[in-house]
Amino acid sequence: MFLPGGVLTLLVIVVxxxxxxxxxxLDLDQYSIREWVGADFIAFDNxxxxxxxxxxxxxxxxxxxxxxxxxxxxxPVGLAAAVATQDRFRGRxxxxxxxxxxxxxxxxxxxSTWRIIFQPDGIANRxxxxxxxxxxxxxxxWALVLVQLWAGWPLVYLLAAAGLQSLDATVHxxxxxxxxxxxxxxxxxxxxxxxxxxSLALVISFLxxxxxxxxxxxxxxxxxxxxVEVLPVLTYVESFQNFEFGLSVAMAVVSxxxxxxxxxxxxxxxxxxxxxxxxxx
Amino acid sequence: MRRSEEVARLLPGPLRAVVLxxxxxxxxxxxxxxxxxxxxxxxxxxxxxxxxxxxxxxNYARIWSTTNLGRGLVNSVLxxxxxxxxxxxxxxxxxxxxxxxxxxxxxxxxxxxxALQSIPGTLLLxxxxxxxxxxxxxxxxxxxxxxxxxxxxxxxxxxxxxxxxMVTYLRELPPELDEAxxxxxxxxxxxxxxxxxxxxxxxxxxxxxxxxLLGWNxxxxxxxxTNPDSRTAAVELQIFGASQEGGAxxxxxxxxxxxxxxxxxxxxxxxxxxxxxxxxxxxxxxx
Numbered sequence: 118m119f120l121p122g123g124v125l126t127l128l129v130i131v132v133x134x135x136x137x138x139x140x141x142x143l144d145l146d147q148y149s150i151r152e153w154v155g156a157d158f159i160a161f162d163n164x165x166x167x168x169x170x171x172x173x174x175x176x177x178x179x180x181x182x183x184x185x186x187x188x189x190x191x192x193p194v195g196l197a198a199a200v201a202t203q204d205r206f207r208g209r210x211x212x213x214x215x216x217x218x219x220x221x222x223x224x225x226x227x228x229s230t231w232r233i234i235f236q237p238d239g240i241a242n243r244x245x246x247x248x249x250x251x252x253x254x255x256x257x258x259w260a261l262v263l264v265q266l267w268a269g270w271p272l273v274y275l276l277a278a279a280g281l282q283s284l285d286a287t288v289h290x291x292x293x294x295x296x297x298x299x300x301x302x303x304x305x306x307x308x309x310x311x312x313x314x315x316s317l318a319l320v321i322s323f324l325x326x327x328x329x330x331x332x333x334x335x336x337x338x339x340x341x342x343x344x345v346e347v348l349p350v351l352t353y354v355e356s357f358q359n360f361e362f363g364l365s366v367a368m369a370v371v372s373x374x375x376x377x378x379x380x381x382x383x384x385x386x387x388x389x390x391x392x393x394x395x396x397x398x
Numbered sequence: 399m400r401r402s403e404e405v406a407r408l409l410p411g412p413l414r415a416v417v418l419x420x421x422x423x424x425x426x427x428x429x430x431x432x433x434x435x436x437x438x439x440x441x442x443x444x445x446x447x448x449x450x451x452x453x454x455x456x457n458y459a460r461i462w463s464t465t466n467l468g469r470g471l472v473n474s475v476l477x478x479x480x481x482x483x484x485x486x487x488x489x490x491x492x493x494x495x496x497x498x499x500x501x502x503x504x505x506x507x508x509x510x511x512x513a514l515q516s517i518p519g520t521l522l523l524x525x526x527x528x529x530x531x532x533x534x535x536x537x538x539x540x541x542x543x544x545x546x547x548x549x550x551x552x553x554x555x556x557x558x559x560x561x562x563x564m565v566t567y568l569r570e571l572p573p574e575l576d577e578a579x580x581x582x583x584x585x586x587x588x589x590x591x592x593x594x595x596x597x598x599x600x601x602x603x604x605x606x607x608x609x610x611l612l613g614w615n616x617x618x619x620x621x622x623x624t625n626p627d628s629r630t631a632a633v634e635l636q637i638f639g640a641s642q643e644g645g646a647x648x649x650x651x652x653x654x655x656x657x658x659x660x661x662x663x664x665x666x667x668x669x670x671x672x673x674x675x676x677x678x679x680x681x682x683x684x685x
Contacts, residue, residue: 123492130514130554133525140525153528194421200408201417212418214672219425221668223615225632226661229639230432233443233650240431243446267428272679279680281408289406299410307408328518331617331632338640349618352520357622362524369521380516384509 141370145363156363163367172343172351173368177375180348183258184326187265188319194266195273195318196311200303203281213278220271228335231264235336252337258344261333265326272325273318280314281307313386320383324376348372436654443650457655464649466626467656470634475663477549477630478613485556486606490598492557493564494590498576508565514558519618526551527622543625551619556609563608563678567601568594604678607671614664631660 141164143149144157167173202213219227234241235251242248251260284307292302330349333341339358341350352372355365409417435443436457438450462468496504527542534541541547571594579589595602613630620630629637635656642648668675 130517130522133522133529134517136525136529137521140528150528153532197417198421201414201421203408204406204414206414212422214669216421216425217668217672217676218429218665221611221664222661223611223632223664225615225617225636226657226664229635229653229657230428232639233435233654234428234431236444236650238444239446240435240448241446243448267424275676275679286406293405299408303408324516328516328520330518330520331615334617335636335639338643349518349520353523353618356524366521366524369518369524372518373521376516376518380513383516384512387512 137366137370140363141367143363145366147360147362150360150362153362159363163363164371166364167367167371171355171364171368172346173348173371175343176346176348176351176368177371179258179344179346180327180372181375183262183265183345183347184323186262187269187326188322190262190266191270191273191322192315192319194270195275196277196308196315198270198274199277199281199311200307202278216274217271219268220275222268224268224329224331225335227264227268228332231260231267232336235260253342255344257337257342261336261345261347264336265329265332268332269322269325272322273315276314276318277311280311284310317383317386320379320386323379324383327372327376327379348375432654432658435651436658438651438654440647440649440651443654444648454651457651458659461652461656461659464652465634465638465656466629467631467634467638467659469627470629470631471659473545473624473628474614474631477545477552478610480549481552481556481613482606482610485553485560485609486602488553489557489560489564489605490595490602491590492561493568494594496561496565497568498573508562511558511562511565515562519555519616523618523622526619530623542623543628545624545628547623548613548616548620548628548630551623552609552613552616556612559612560605560609563605564598564601567598567604571597600674600677603671604674607667607675608678610667611664635660 140153142158142160143153144159144162145153149156198216202209202216232252233239237248237250241251250256288306288310289302292306297306328349329347330353333345333347333350334353337345337350339350339354341347341354348368349372352365352368355361355368359365431448434448434450437454438447438457439452439454442451496507530541530547575593575597576589579593580586584592615632616630617632617636620633621636624630624633635653638656639653642650642653
């Protein structure tokens with residue numbers, strides 16, 4: 118019974134992974150791709166070229182910088198939403214449904230929408246009273262951060278809300294007995310209990326942003342403006358616009374190293390045999 | 399009851415109202431604009447007008463001739479639908495084995511299910527492309543450009559997550575259930591289809607919906623592995639959007655209408671299965 122899933126995974130993930138590692142050592146371009154098995158073996162030259170003569174280092178900086186920024190910015194917004202929807206009030210169910218909509222919208226829809234909002238004569242400049250470009254030049258970095266934040270914060274909200282729901286009722290009683298005000302209770306009693314779920318959300322959100330291809334691709338198009346040339350888009354362009362296949366795959370292998378550390382943290386945080394996140398009690 | 403609710407309060411009422419108003423404005427603002435723009439004339443959107451200059455509902459009629467969105471939606475429904483059904487079913491099988499049988503490497507497989515979700519798609523794109531091309535040459539069939547190419551690809555990306563969701567569901571079911579059935583002489587297959595599957599349908603729904611969304615939302619693989627006949631709605635919309643730059647007046651009103659049409663099935667799925675999906679999301683998925 119295990120066989121179908123196992124074989125499929127092997128075929129389309131493990132085998133390509135091995136092929137990727139091999140291709141990254143080949144001199145592969147549009148001329149040699151047809152007979153890719155026989156292409157020249159050039160060892161680590163692609164990696165050397167990627168570091169020395171390509172935008173790889175720049176792209177890593179952009180990717181890491183914007184991912185960290187977005188993930189951190191999601192925390193206060195998500196926490197505020199979780200805390201504000203915890204108390205009962207009329208219409209709470211509706212509010213909770215609405216808050217998750219940006220997160221469930223497909224990234225290509227979010228990208229297309231904000232592309233129009235940010236066009237030079239568009240509504241963003243009209244509402245903000247600014248003018249000039251948002252989808253090119255230095256401001257494009259902030260456009261990417263903003264849109265990714267708009268679409269991503271509900272994940273923190275979701276995990277923090279789940280954490281709040283599992284809070285012990287005695288916590289509230291103890292705080293009330295001590296005569297703590299709402300801020301003291303929030304700051305010293307409630308929020309510290311959410312450290313687990315919020316850290317998990319941070320890691321997941323960081324991984325999501327580092328690997329995010331569709332949103333920057335649709336929002337800015339290719340060739341990407343240099344200020345938002347994130348690693349997945351650079352890798353894609355190198356393969357399917359410049360036809361530098363070996364170089365492109367070498368870049369993608371480097372991106373695997375980027376996600377390895379947060380991934381290891383994530384794997385430690387999820388307890389495999391009970392499926393409960395350690396932090397969410 | 400009333401008192402304990404009073405004690406559990408986190409925020410004073412007015413502050414809560416302020417926080418929620420700001421959040422709802424931030425969330426609903428762009429969504430409202432999306433709708434307004436979709437019923438505006440192309441010129442009004444291009445000028446950055448907030449209110450539509452009339453009610454141009456005909457945008458929704460014109461997109462079907464401006465783009466190939468109709469065919470794209472059919473392709474998306476077929477592909478994502480097949481991914482959903484197959485991966486929910488296969489995930490049930492794999493998860494049952496992972497939960498009920500002890501074997502060497504079980505924990506490694508569980509860990510792999512989570513790790514595989516954070517492998518960047520861009521790393522696998524070119525190898526998958528090259529392998530499909532080589533396999534096609536060897537077997538004498540066409541793979542790239544057909545719906546099968548993306549279907550197979552999505553299936554494998556969906557399976558790790560679907561299996562993980564099913565694992566979290568199945569281990570909540572008491573083992574006594576299968577034991578009782580097995581004592582009555584039922585085969586493992588019968589236990590699975592007659593006892594386990596009916597009890598774990600919320601898990602099947604979550605696995606299926608997430609697999610569907612993966613297929614519906616992907617642009618990366620579909621942009622490389624499909625041709626004009628097998629293109630999905632996501633790629634049609636991306637191409638439509640990218641072709642608006644330069645040249646004559648961009649048809650922004652129609653673009654927004656098309657984007658909304660692509661979003662509606664997803665939001666509808668979410669609203670219908672909200673309760674299960676939220677539970678599924680908190681079990682820890684990266685995507």
